[in-house]
Amino acid sequence: MPIAEALVAMTHSSVLTADAVSVDYPITPDWPWQRAGRLRAVHKASLSLTAGETLGLVGESGCGKSSLARALTGLAPVTGGQVRLDGQTMRFDRRAATRALRRDVQMIFQDPLASLDPRMTIAQIVAEPLAILRGDIDKAERRRRVIAMLERVGLTRAQMGRYPHEFSGGQCQRVGIARALVVEPRVLICDEPVSALDVSIQARILDLLAELQREMDIAILFIAHDLAVVRQISDRVRVMYLGAPMEEAPAAALFDQPKHPYTKALLSAVPRPDLAAERARRRIRLHGELPSAADPPSGCVFRTRCPWAQADCGARVPEWRALGGSSVACHHAEAIAAGTLDRSA
Incomplete structure (x- = not known):
């Protein structure tokens, strides 16, 4: 819907x-020749x-x-x-x-x-x-x-x-x-x-x-x-x-x-009280910095840092849709959840 x-x-x-x-x-330009x-x-x-x-x-x-x-x-x-x-x-x-x-x-x-x-x-x-x-x-x-x-x-x-x-x-x-x-x-x-x-x-x-x-x-x-x-x-x-x-x-x-890659990354950064489990788990690391809101990436705004990003992620904005009791904005959420899409890092 x-x-x-x-x-x-x-x-x-x-x-x-x-x-x-x-x-x-x-955004007010600092110099006259710069564009607002x-x-x-x-x-x-x-x-x-x-x-x-x-x-x-x-x-x-x-x-x-x-x-x-x-x-x-x-x-x-x-x-x-x-x-x-x-x-x-x-x-x-x-x-x-x-x-x-x-x-x-x-x-x-x-x-x-x-x-x-x-x-x-x-x-x-x-x-x-x-x-x-x-x-x-x-x-x-x-x-x-x-x-x-x-x-x-x-x-x-x-x-x-x-x-x-x-x-x-x-x-x-x-x-x-x-x-x-x-x-x-x-x-x-x-x-x-x-x-x-x-x-x-x-x-x-x-x-x-x-x-x-x-x-x-x-x-x-x-x-x-x-x-x-x-x-x-x-x-x-x-x-x-x-x-x-x-x-x-x-x-x-x-x-x-969690269904979305960004949610998975956020939760993987939370430390666990169980030391053995903390050492054993594989973290999802996001590389780079948050892009500028003045010049956001095309398509999915998370694609520049997403470990599962594909070529089509930059072509169109993902639809906000229902998935297993959640709402998610990701082109490949089902494949990520099923483990059929390999991550790059």
Whole structure:
């Protein structure tokens, strides 16, 4: 089934839908004789999120994960395609018309401290979204909601007057979570929310997110580099490379039986606790660097680093199609899975 038709079929159950979303950034030339260009950060990405589920988004740095997340929240320009909330198109260029829609999609950022205004107390930080997006509630109700949300994320009323620099990284991230959830959104975009935290703090933040998701029935898009974290928290996982989707599957299926060569390479780089198994396994090594998004390869964007690349991989873009319970964009996924296609390295 084509992507557009599949998305239409899922609209009735999807909270947030991205339909062929593209994000391009202009490249300004350094010299007058140079030509202006465009950097293709995300190219025709389509996905859907349903209430109460978590979609993990993985891929190496520069693959477009954060650009897609920011496009879904209106923080990056959507240069192609549409973002829909409950089937209604979100037009980020018309602030007044989409304010109610924007309230339902909130974001948690990677750096806990840098995402908070150092001149504001945490009470002011958490109250700000209410003041901007919930003009229908008075000041007393706003304060009550701020106190309730801070306590919900493990902070106390006595800490309300403190500034971000007076808190640890984990506490600052709790403030960021409180700020995102105080307006009671339906979708939460988490852009590597635990990557800057210690492992023990990561576990607490992940447990907190899972608990709040159950209570509020929130759909979560969770971006991370740590595949162990993604496997723990996600219902489904999507793999991106150079702005394009490579594979999507239920978390257990993707980690146990990856279909796409890039997914296989990512998982083979994860160390195993069993030393004997770690020494015995054959890694899939990717040679070279990630190509420039300003000049992506023709056909399959992964072909320049793919150990199974064939001549036809550069001739046409692989179709996004179903394969054994997964969705994959690879011309030779069946042959790779069956072991009938030899790899070059």
